[in-house]
Each structure stands twice: as structure tokens, then as C-alpha cells.
Amino acid sequence: MTTTRVSTRALLTRRRLAVPLVLALGLAACGGDDDADEPAAADEPAGDAADEPAGEPADMGDTAECAADEVDGDLALYNWSEYMDPDLISAFEEQYGVTVTEDFYDSNEAMQPIIAAGGSGYDVIVPSDYMVSILIEGGDIMPLNKDAIPNYSNLLPEFESGLPYDPDGAYVAPYQWGSTGLGVNLGALGDDFPRSWGLIFDPDIRAEYGLDGKVSLLNDPRETMGAALKYLGYSLNTTDEAELQEAQDLLRDTVGALAAFDSDSYDENIGNETTLVGHGYSGNFFAQFIDSDNPDNWDYFMPEEGGTQWVDNMAVVADAPHPCTAHAFINFILDGDNGAALSNWNYYASPNEASQPMIDEAVKPFLDKATAGVDPEKIEFIRDTGDFEINFSDAFTAARG
């Protein structure tokens, strides 16, 4: 099916309501669990009986003893909806003689408790950046056996290592990536306008381009407070209450000029000109623009003050029933041709260097816009700020009024 396009980031919209409860109950239940009391030894030697796939859940630190292209059974893949090209699944099944069962989740928060509880039966999951940190900390995903993933070296250098949530690329292989920024209607704004968060936050710029009531912000505490923080020149992962207060005041002064706080239909709204500038996720905008009658009428950019980058990653579940097939699958997706097929199917940018030449002409120019022209120093991943997280929600709620 090619009618719907992925827009992962919409899902990153953190649906927080269930999380504290889940964590509380999860912790309560895990309190008496022997496994949980064991110290997490990241460099525990591998190769003992725990490698038996059907046996006890592997301790954190055990990887799988697999050779490249080795399979040990059918694959259970747990992925975002509409994120995997069905043709790639068929190709993998044919090439390796296994069956792939794909199940779907709609947010990192929906997937995490199921994996963390153990015994999920899944082999490969696709968590986003900040969720990778949480899963590593919980010992829920196993380190990758790079010998079984020769294609890992196909990744672009910046994705192969140095990602803040997995600096050595020990646990995950990047799957697709994108950014959060602004989609604009060039027909209304012309070619010469400031590529800045000021389009939303600066009253003078809004007045000059007739944007009052024609802009939308995401309905998401981290992303939207983050945009205001970036405009003010701060880190979007700040834990400084004064900075956050300043961002809150700025947002409160902006509320009157907004068409909506909207995380679900900002892409459609910019398409039908309800809004002229929209805050949202790169992939959604690309899908909207590429599939429209006149792709040149729109543009997407990350404002010059910087913004959010995100990466979704493939990981092998710590107690995966078929870790070798899981490694073979990750290796398969990291193949240059397959990575390109994936981006051509879902319009998300590929972290795969070998894939870049094979990405469609109609798609490639858009994918390159995700972080183009922005000082890399100013681009940030959303990080889990722990106890400070609630301050973002509170500031956002207070500013919305």
C-alpha cells in the first residue's frame, strides 16, 4: 500500500499520560524480581549457556554468536506502522527462507513496556533516539555482533559512531532519520524571508509577511518549548528554570497569533493553505509536498537558530528468540539498495551512505533539506531530562493558558 506515508515523528509526540503509571506499576512488579537485582555488567563475557536462544533471557552484555547471513528461525519484527516497505519484507523472506511476522506500535511509549517486561517474543524493534537510552539502561536490548552485520560500515560516518544515545554504535543500527522544523508556503512568502523561528515568534516578522493566525505549532511540550528555547538561543535540553520561564513567556505572547497547536494535521493544513507556516516533522512535510500537484510551491527547513534531529534505530531485543535472524535482517536493511528502496517508499532520510546515489530524483532534494544549512553545533537530539521533564509539560500547559 502506498497511499499513506510515514511520519514517524508525529508519533514521537510523547503521549505521556500512561507512562508514569506504567513505570510505577512496572517498578513495583520488578522489585522482587531476581534478574532485576543483578548488577548490569555491560562487558560481561559472552559465550556461556545464556546464548541458548530458547533459554533464560540473556543478561545485559551478552550478544549473539552469529555469523554473517546466519539465520536461526523466523523473524518477529515490531515496528512503527507504515514504516517498512512490504516488498523489502518479501525480498528478505525469499532470500533467507524465513517468514517475517510484522507487528506495529504507534509510539515509543507503547512499545517500551512490552519489551521491558521481557518474554515479548520480538526479535527486532525500531526505537527512537531517547528511547534507545532508556532501553540500554534497562538491559532490554543486546549489543550488536558487528561480525554478523558487515553492512554496518555502509552507514554515513556521523551515524556509524558518535550518536549521543549510543556513542560507539554498540547497540543499535540507525534506520531512518529526520528533523523538526518549519514547512512554508513559498507562494505566500516569496523567496526572500528569514529562515528563522522568528516567522512564528517575532511579531514584526509575522506582521511583515501576513502570518498572524496563519502559523501552527506542534502540540508537544518538548518540541514546542524546544522551538522557543532555540529561538532564544538556548539548548532545547535545558534544565535551567529561568531559561524555560523565558521560553514560556515568549510562547504565551505568541498563542494569540497561532492558528492551532496541532500535531496531527499540520501537514494537510499547510497543503490546503489553512496555514502558511507550520511547525512539524520533516518526513510529514516531504510526503505532503512531494505528493502534491505543485511540489515547488513549498519548502521545508530547520531554522538557522537550530532545532531537533531525531533518528529511529534497529535494535535486537535482549531475549530475542532468533537473534541471528535479527542480525541478518539488520544487515539486509543496511544494504545500499535496500536502504534506498526504504527511503523511496517512506520519504525519510537514509543514514546509509551506500544508499544515497540510489534515492529517487524526486525524493532526494527534499530529504537533503532536513538539516541543510544549519550549524551542526545548533542541532540537538531531544534527551530525557529525567525529573525535569515535568517542567516542560508544566511550562507548555501554563503558556497555552
Next chain:
Amino acid sequence: MSSSANPRGVTRFLLAGNGGLVLLFLYAPIILLVIFSFSGAKDPGVWGGFTFDWYRDLADDDRVQNAIGISVRVAIFSTIIATVLGTMAALALERFTFRGKKVFDALLYLPIIIPDVTMAVMMLLFFTRAFDLIDAMFGTRFAKGFWTVVVSHVAFNIAFVSVVVRARIAGMDSTLEQAAGDLYANRWQAFRHVTLPLIMPGVLGGALLALTLSLDDVVVTQFVSGPGSTTLPVYVFGLIRRDVTPLINAVSVVMLVASLVLVVASLAAQRASEGRRRRDLAIPGEEPS
């Protein structure tokens, strides 16, 4: 029952208006949903000319069909099991006194009261720990999947079925069962030929409710499912977060038609059995309440 006054004038007009508004409130969104499932535009809510494309997409989409198949099978299994168990629980509570009855009564309704998400997390932890235990004791590893979803649906559906059935039993004349006893029916015969036919509308109503709840459930299902058990609502929920297209309308219309057929069938079945029951029992004037 048949002595209700005939409303006149303004009252009549207001009542009719009220009825109309209620129907509009209930059905306007559904009618819109049906209409836009035939829209050619990619954005839902924008009319783009008449088309069957979304239904064709639906027919071609293995993942949606697979999800529908799983949903239907889960619903059928969980409904049958929950209806039997729920009816048994209702009979026990209404017909017998036993130690701990009050506690059992209160506990039975817990699934109706507690939030979905709590139930879901409890189920998830229960299955995980239970399977760990079984693994440790017998060396057999069970995995979450189709049957854990069925069991979880049974768990919340028992409560709903028993509420509906109990209401029916409470409105039933217990002297009928005593009369059956006086006429030398043993307990089973009295149940089979008197009690069960009398409570059948309640049992069917409970079953229908269970079926609907099972087809609807997202939260519990998502937590207890394993590889290969993504149901339709879970799948659709994922789609919506990404990009709403009329494909979702088409899926909903198919589900809607299926539910309508089900409701009509159950009403027809109830009427038929009602007629049969009257003939069999020959109790003139027995009104279903």
C-alpha cells in the same frame, strides 16, 4: 406497558425534536465517515470525487486483512468463553448464597471500574511472570500472542456479561424454576428448559456487548499481544497517528456493516426464540422486561 399517554401539541413537537437531535448527534459522524470513504481526495474531509479506490486498496492490503482476521477470531473465541463464564457467575450470584459472595460480587465488577491502562499493565505483568514461572518449573516457554489476547478479553468481558445477565435474572420470576422442580424436573432440566430460555435475551445481549468490546479494544490488546497478533483497532490506531486517509474510513465502514449485520441477526434470533419460548412454555402475557 401499553398505557403510555399519547403526547400532544408542543410536548409532541419537542419530543420529536429531541429524538431527531439525538439521532443526528449519534449518526451524523457515522454518515460523514461513510460518505468520505468514497472520496477521491487523499485528505479525509476534502471531497475529491466519487471513487471505490479505498475499498480496492483495502482488498489489496494484506496487513489490514490479516488484522481483521485476527480481530474477528479473538472476538469470537473471547465472546464464547466470556459468555459462558459470565452467565455462570451471574447465576451463582443471583441464585445461591455462599461464603465470600459479597467479596466475589465486588471483585467481579473491578474490570468495569478500573482504567484500561491499569488492567493492561496488570495483564502484561501477569503473563510475563506466569510464563517465567512455568518456564522455570516445566522448562516450557509460552509466548504472548493470540491466546494471551483472547484470555485478556475474556477477563474484562466476564464482568460485562454477568452484569447484563444478572439484570435479566433479577427481573425473572423464580417461582417458575420452583414450579419446574415441583413437576419433577431435576436441576439440569429446570435450567435447560426453564431458566436458560428465560435469561437467553440477557445472555445474547451480554454476548453482543462482549463481542463489541473485544472488537474495540486497543489498550489491553496492545499490551498483551505478541508476534502476529496485531488486531484491527491496534493497526488502525497506528495508521491514524501517521496520516489519516480515507482508507481508514473504508475499514471503518466495513466494520460498521459487519456490526449492523450482527445486531440485526441477534435481534432476529431473539425474536425467534422469544416466539418459540412462548409457544413452548405457553405462559400467556409473559412480557420480556
